Amino acid sequence: MGIGATAGVAAVGGVALSAQASSSSPSSSSDSLTFDPDGYSKLTTTITDTEGTEHNVTYHFWKAITYVANPVDATYQSLIVSAPVEIDGTAVDPTNAPILLANSIGGYLPASVADATEVGGGGSAAGGGTPPSGAAPSGAAPSSSASAASNANGNTNATGGATASNQLLALAAGYVVIEPGARGRTLKNSDGEYHGTAPAAIVDLKAAVRYIRANKGLIPGNVERIVSAGTSAGGALSSLLGASGDSPIYDKYLKELGAADASDAIFAVGAWCPITDLEHADGAYEWNWGTNALSTGKQVDQTVSKDLKAQFAEYQAGLKLRGLDGFGPLTARNYDDYLVEQYLQPSATKYLAALSDSDRETYLAKNTFITFSGGKATFTWDDFLTHVGARKKDTPAFDAFDLSAGENNEFGAGTTETRHFTAYGAKNDSTGLSTKRVAADIPEKLNLMNPMFHLVEKVNDRRSKHWWIRLGTSDSDTSHVISANLAARLDNLGDDVNHLYYWDEGHGANTDPGDFITWIATVTGYGTSKKSKRN
Numbered sequence: 300m301g302i303g304a305t306a307g308v309a310a311v312g313g314v315a316l317s318a319q320a321s322s323s324s325p326s327s328s329s330d331s332l333t334f335d336p337d338g339y340s341k342l343t344t345t346i347t348d349t350e351g352t353e354h355n356v357t358y359h360f361w362k363a364i365t366y367v368a369n370p371v372d373a374t375y376q377s378l379i380v381s382a383p384v385e386i387d388g389t390a391v392d393p394t395n396a397p398i399l400l401a402n403s404i405g406g407y408l409p410a411s412v413a414d415a416t417e418v419g420g421g422g423s424a425a426g427g428g429t430p431p432s433g434a435a436p437s438g439a440a441p442s443s444s445a446s447a448a449s450n451a452n453g454n455t456n457a458t459g460g461a462t463a464s465n466q467l468l469a470l471a472a473g474y475v476v477i478e479p480g481a482r483g484r485t486l487k488n489s490d491g492e493y494h495g496t497a498p499a500a501i502v503d504l505k506a507a508v509r510y511i512r513a514n515k516g517l518i519p520g521n522v523e524r525i526v527s528a529g530t531s532a533g534g535a536l537s538s539l540l541g542a543s544g545d546s547p548i549y550d551k552y553l554k555e556l557g558a559a560d561a562s563d564a565i566f567a568v569g570a571w572c573p574i575t576d577l578e579h580a581d582g583a584y585e586w587n588w589g590t591n592a593l594s595t596g597k598q599v600d601q602t603v604s605k606d607l608k609a610q611f612a613e614y615q616a617g618l619k620l621r622g623l624d625g626f627g628p629l630t631a632r633n634y635d636d637y638l639v640e641q642y643l644q645p646s647a648t649k650y651l652a653a654l655s656d657s658d659r660e661t662y663l664a665k666n667t668f669i670t671f672s673g674g675k676a677t678f679t680w681d682d683f684l685t686h687v688g689a690r691k692k693d694t695p696a697f698d699a700f701d702l703s704a705g706e707n708n709e710f711g712a713g714t715t716e717t718r719h720f721t722a723y724g725a726k727n728d729s730t731g732l733s734t735k736r737v738a739a740d741i742p743e744k745l746n747l748m749n750p751m752f753h754l755v756e757k758v759n760d761r762r763s764k765h766w767w768i769r770l771g772t773s774d775s776d777t778s779h780v781i782s783a784n785l786a787a788r789l790d791n792l793g794d795d796v797n798h799l800y801y802w803d804e805g806h807g808a809n810t811d812p813g814d815f816i817t818w819i820a821t822v823t824g825y826g827t828s829k830k831s832k833r834n
Contacts, residue, residue: 459530493715498747501539580696580777615631771805
């Protein structure tokens with residue numbers, strides 16, 4: 300149980316990287332929170348785009364800069380900046396370029412850029428840092444795999460967060476790339492008190508945004524065109540960052556850190572397989588994967604599964620969401636039809652259409668549940684579940700009765716490592732706790748960590764209005780309805796939503812990174828220059 304990842308292969312273009320410093324000067328680390336525009340090293344890299352074309356990029360690189368005046372741990376509360384100045388021999392002015400704010404957070408674990416020496420250097424405490432080679436060609440394991448957490452796979456870094464593919468492609472497209480570190484759930488101070496649990500990570504990311512915006516005119520890039528990106532827990536935090544821009548419920552936490560006096564709203568969001576809406580994730584998971592056995596062949600406790608499914612049905616009805624493209628109200632009764640029609644069949648159709656005739660024939664012979672006629676794939680929900688096979692997690696998947704899930708640690712506090720965060724989890728605690736209720740501070744922390752709070756309960760007008768959301772169809776780290784609900788609510792609010800599923804891909808997949816880079820140019824209005832169209 301807890302935060303994990305199903306293995307999958309991301310079909311991204313190979314990214315080769317080499318860098319040499321030609322000059323350097325120390326980056327600013329003072330508490331003034333003023334960015335030093337001259338504190339960079341000049342580096343050169345070679346980046347291979349998704350079409351196999353190599354680009355020679357010269358860029359200015361600022362080593363780790365602390366983004367708050369009163370850091371709890373500057374090892375994690377710092378960021379790195381990369382700004383291109385020459386691409387393939389042509390000078391580039393990054394002054395008005397979009398800023399890709401790419402986090403490498405996975406598993407709600409700590410992420411540090413303190414030792415990063417080049418673009419793509421975002422890493423984590425658990426993984427010892429993931430250098431740019433972590434964004435190796437398709438299917439390659441992270442370079443820090445020897446110390447990888449259990450939720451890492453070929454698509455992700457050592458903690459299950461994003462590799463550096465987006466960062467490198469963005470730099471080659473002429474964008475500014477800023478990579479923030481953030482505290483995570485395992486961090487403790489000398490007194491044994493946890494200081495990286497909720498809401499530390501989102502507060503840190505907001506502080507990073509405030510630092511960037513406060514340094515308008517000094518830091519390279521257009522601070523009004525910040526695009527966040529993240530995978531898994533990092534995708535959840537990217538979504539939360541976009542949904543909660545300038546929400547006052549974070550002010551006291553930001554003030555304690557001495558965050559810059561500036562906005563923390565961002566322009567657009569990129570989120571891959573976001574592990575979010577945690578207080579409802581157990582019910583959504585059982586609705587989706589309740590009939591699927593574990594990899595051992597064992598069925599999960601069906602009484603618990605049915606209880607949680609019932610909770611999901613009630614929650615879903617209360618959201619009053621309408622599906623995309625005129626589908627109508629989304630309920631537990633029709634969500635399977637919605638997923639099949641809106642996402643799964645189109646995903647399979649696109650996958651099959653891209654195959655050669657012989658490869659398509661072979662695939663269909665092995666997957667007879669699919670009918671491919673008139674250039675369209677059709678199948679049933681039940682057959683799709685059988686196709687995916689084993690579920691990743693036991694039940695409950697997130698608020699484990701025995702407090703073993705990573706999310707239990709995410710809601711730890713003080714010297715208490717793990718806590719329940721749902722009434723059902725607390726009621727059925729199996730660890731011998733003296734109380735069967737969640738702690739009094741849990742409801743507030745859930746609101747601080749859930750983008751849906753800012754989109755449903757307290758609709759935030761300062762939210763991002765442009766959203767790129769992706770998920771693999773074979774990803775059973777969370778329910779498929781989590782990202783679909785997020786997309787539906789955003790669409791219902793009138794936002795621009797680009798949401799699709801990758802067929803047969805697992806957790807962390809990013810099979811269209813070039814399209815994401817092009818999308819950034821389109822939504823930010825930066826798509827007119829030749830350099831910005833490179834992907």
